[in-house]
Amino acid sequence: MLQIKNLMKEKYVPEDRMELLVGLIYKRLKDYAFDLISDGKAVDVSFDKQFALFSKYFLYAKSNFNPLNRMRSSHAILQVNPKEQVFIRQLTDIDCISESKFMDLMHVLLNFQQYIEQGLIEGAIIPEEVDELDKNAELIWGAIFQNAYDEIERRRRLAQSVDEKEIDAIARKIYHQIQGQHISQESFPLDNRLSFGEFLKLSDQPKIGWHIDWEMRYAK
Incomplete structure (x- = not known):
């Protein structure tokens, strides 16, 4: 978890939004892996796949966006x-x-x-x-x-x-x-x-x- 947070810091994710980002990535990864395993498929962990799955969450966490x-x-x-x-x-x-x-x-x-x-x-x-x-x-x-x-x-x-x-x-x-x-x-x-x-x-x-x-x- 510490390594993940250090990586987030390198990506300029604010400290107060790291827990949010970790939670979003964890949930998305769990859902993605569950769907593939249920279908008998291997989990793709290539860079392209990771970018497709998680890039939007990094953008979201880096912003000061208030959805309300x-x-x-x-x-x-x-x-x-x-x-x-x-x-x-x-x-x-x-x-x-x-x-x-x-x-x-x-x-x-x-x-x-x-x-x-x-x-x-x-x-x-x-x-x-x-x-x-x-x-x-x-x-x-x-x-x-x-x-x-x-x-x-x-x-x-x-x-x-x-x-x-x-x-x-x-x-x-x-x-x-x-x-x-x-x-x-x-x-x-x-x-x-x-x-x-x-x-x-x-x-x-x-x-x-x-x-x-x-x-x-x-x-x-």
Whole structure:
């Protein structure tokens, strides 16, 4: 154990985070070895394998990251009236959901936030992986959004009239299409409900939206 800690010092891991790092590495190694032995396979201890298994934990331990400060916490979500939540406002403004659906969507977002928070606290997820998940989700949304509003954008460039009801209808279609999208990271798999929670989180920040003018309306 002393040799391991000395190695960590060489990697500039702060003293007060060494126990955390040791615990994370031990747990990951135990799970990795158990899975291989259960399948009758040899345990690979090559440098490449060690790097793949443990490098993210060294990055996490070296950072001064406080996972509870990273995003709007699950506790904070519950303290706000649903009607005042940005992601709810985005949907009610396009007449996409009724008030009876507010709590269902709140629970989807809450479950996602708690899943990510717990992973960050335990070190199973590192901040860079959350950033990567956000980028992937934004790319998926961006392609759908751009394709859906291509004709509306063309008509606007030509100074042709655009009916607001038509825009709202397109916005609702984008939202429903996003509901069926599945995103995931290798290190922390997301099912369809958690994937939807990621998109709700982004629409609450807001980094994505449904109405063509969502940035002007909500990103202030």
